[in-house]
Amino acid sequence: MNSYIASIPSSKRYNNSYYILKDIRLKLGSGTGSLGKYRYYLLIEGPSLATDDDRILEMKQEGSSAVASAVPGLLSTSVYGNQVGARVTITTKAGSTHY
Structure with missing residues (x-):
C-alpha cells in the first residue's frame, strides 16, 4: 500500500488514514487479458471511520x-x-x- 499511495500525485492524494487496509479478497473470473494473473479487491477506510464511505480498490498483478x-x-x-x-x-x- 505504501508504494501505491506514494504513486498518487500529491495533488490528488488523501491523507494516509484514508488508505487504511480493512480487508482484501482474491477476485475470481477475470477477463481474457487477466488470465493467469492475480487480481484483488482491497477494502480501504475512505474519508471517515464510518463504514458507509469505505472504498474498494481493484489491484492486478502485471x-x-x-x-x-x-x-x-x-x-x-x-x-x-x-x-x-x-x-x-x-x-x-x-x-x-x-x-
Missing part, C-alpha cells in the same frame, strides 16, 4: 508488455522505471482524458 515480448527493444524498460506496474499506469493515464 507482467511484461505484449509489445516487449513481440518486438524486443522497441520500448525500453527505462521509460517506465523498469517497473511493470508503472508501465500500466502511464499507459492508462495517456489514454484517459479525465485523469
Whole structure:
C-alpha cells in the first residue's frame, strides 16, 4: 500500500488514514487479458471511520508488455522505471482524458 499511495500525485492524494487496509479478497473470473494473473479487491477506510464511505480498490498483478515480448527493444524498460506496474499506469493515464 505504501508504494501505491506514494504513486498518487500529491495533488490528488488523501491523507494516509484514508488508505487504511480493512480487508482484501482474491477476485475470481477475470477477463481474457487477466488470465493467469492475480487480481484483488482491497477494502480501504475512505474519508471517515464510518463504514458507509469505505472504498474498494481493484489491484492486478502485471507482467511484461505484449509489445516487449513481440518486438524486443522497441520500448525500453527505462521509460517506465523498469517497473511493470508503472508501465500500466502511464499507459492508462495517456489514454484517459479525465485523469
